[in-house]
Amino acid sequence: MNSKPAAKNLKLSPGDRVEISLPPPVSDKAEAEDIPLDIIFEDSDIIIVNKPVGMVVHPAAGNPDGTLVNALLAHCGDSLSGIGGVFRPGIVHRIDKDTSGLIAVAKNDFSHLSLSAQLKDHSMRRTYRAIAVGGFREDSGTVDAPIGRNPNDRKKMAVIRDPEKQARNAVTHFEVCERLMGFTCVRCRLETGRTHQIRVHLAYIGHPLMGDLVYGGGHSAFEKAHHITHQILHAEYLTLRHPRTGEEMTFYAPLPDYFTGILDSLRKKYVQG
Numbered sequence: 001m002n003s004k005p006a007a008k009n010l011k012l013s014p015g016d017r018v019e020i021s022l023p024p025p026v027s028d029k030a031e032a033e034d035i036p037l038d039i040i041f042e043d044s045d046i047i048i049v050n051k052p053v054g055m056v057v058h059p060a061a062g063n064p065d066g067t068l069v070n071a072l073l074a075h076c077g078d079s080l081s082g083i084g085g086v087f088r089p090g091i092v093h094r095i096d097k098d099t100s101g102l103i104a105v106a107k108n109d110f111s112h113l114s115l116s117a118q119l120k121d122h123s124m125r126r127t128y129r130a131i132a133v134g135g136f137r138e139d140s141g142t143v144d145a146p147i148g149r150n151p152n153d154r155k156k157m158a159v160i161r162d163p164e165k166q167a168r169n170a171v172t173h174f175e176v177c178e179r180l181m182g183f184t185c186v187r188c189r190l191e192t193g194r195t196h197q198i199r200v201h202l203a204y205i206g207h208p209l210m211g212d213l214v215y216g217g218g219h220s221a222f223e224k225a226h227h228i229t230h231q232i233l234h235a236e237y238l239t240l241r242h243p244r245t246g247e248e249m250t251f252y253a254p255l256p257d258y259f260t261g262i263l264d265s266l267r268k269k270y271v272q273g
Contacts, residue, residue, distance in 0.1 A: 029086035030059050035071035040251050045111040045244050046104060047076065047090075050253040053100040053230065058088045063097075072105060080105070083111035092116055093193060101128070101235025102253045106243075114243035119193060127189045127237040128198055129177070129255060131262060132207040133217055136184050140175040143201040147194040156214060157196045159204045170194045172201040180266040182220060183210060187236070199231055209233055210262070226265065234259055 012018070038050040049068065056063040059070070070082060072090055080090035083106075090105040092115040104124075106112035118124035148167030150158040160167035171191035178185040184207070188198045193199055199215050202208060208216035212231035218224075239250040255263075 027125040030064065030067070030073060030089070031075035032077075033065060033070035034074050035066065037071050037075055038253075039075075040102065040253060041249070045107055046078075047107060047244070048238065048251050049074070049103050049105060049201045051095060051100060051235075051254065053098055053258060056097045057094045057103065058084075058091055060087070068103070076107060079107050081107065081109045082165050083112045083116075093119055095235055096196065096199075096233075097098055098230035099233045099235065100253075100256050100259075102126075102238040102251055103235070104238060104240060108118070108207050111243040115173055115240065118240055120226070122191055123241065125189065125237070126193070126235060127187060129234045129236045129259070130186050130188055130198060130202070131180075131210040131232040131259075131266075132184050132186055132202050133210060133220065134182070134184065135179060136174075136176050136186070136207065137267075138176075140173070143172045143174070143205055144170075145201060145204055146170055146171070147197060147200055157194070157200050161199060170197050170201065172198055174202070178263070180263075181269045182222065183266055185263065198233060222266070222269070226262065228262070232259060232262060 020102060038052070039047060040050055051057070053067055056067045057069065059065065059067050069087065069089060069091065084091045090107060092104055092106050092112060095103055096099060104115055106115055115124065145159040146161070146167035147157050147170040147266060148160040150156040151165065167200040169192060173189045173191065174182055174186050177187050190197060192207060199209055199212055203215040209231040211218050213230035217231065218229060234255055235253065236255070237250060237252055241247065241248055
């Protein structure tokens with residue numbers, strides 16, 4: 001003000017001159033970006049992508065660009081469903097930024113409605129591979145526990161048993177793939193699809209995911225030595241009915257290098273004792 005920065009809570013007087021610096025305008029829609037995509041399958045109705053770890057699915061506060069949606073817009077142009085809005089074109093379901101693996105995208109509204117219905121009736125099957133902390137007593141099992149916003153931290157989810165607090169039913173089936181020194185490689189199948197479901201459910205039964213600092217992982221000597229600071233979770237299989245033909249289709253994304261590298265290190269540790 002008056003050619004000087006204004007002090008906080010300054011009161012204006014007659015004749016004062018005020019200048020306001022406005023930030024540059026922000027686009028009201030996601031923009032196309034030339035980002036490589038690992039496409040598992042594509043036709044005129046759907047596209048199945050193997051998302052890398054570290055990529056956000058769609059633009060949001062703190063992540064305005066560099067997302068899967070930005071890459072899809074460059075690849076598909078206008079051939080994405082509009083039901084999700086200008087920042088989520090084609091997006092039917094999501095996986096976390098630091099979770100890798102398969103995600104189905106709708107290329108038109110017809111396909112979007114079909115895939116959404118399959119998610120709702122649980123006929124779309126999603127199976128993940130994870131590395132969890134500790135040793136499991138059982139070779140397989142089911143976690144059936146409702147999930148809602150953590151009342152003490154709105155950025156986190158939690159198992160909530162109180163019927164007076166908002167929570168949605170959540171069911172995760174798990175089976176042990178490999179027992180390792182201090183950790184277990186497990187395969188998890190989602191019966192429902194709540195935010196952070198696998199991360200919350202495995203933490204709830206005492207086995208947070210390796211590297212998951214949000215839900216209790218990341219504290220072992222192995223995790224610290226290998227600088228593992230995100231959950232080790234990969235969407236490995238995805239089964240759905242094709243929206244147009246009704247054919248049941250199963251897609252597979254092999255474990256990425258970061259995941260197999262950790263398994264190899266754990267196996268060496270296990271052999272060496």
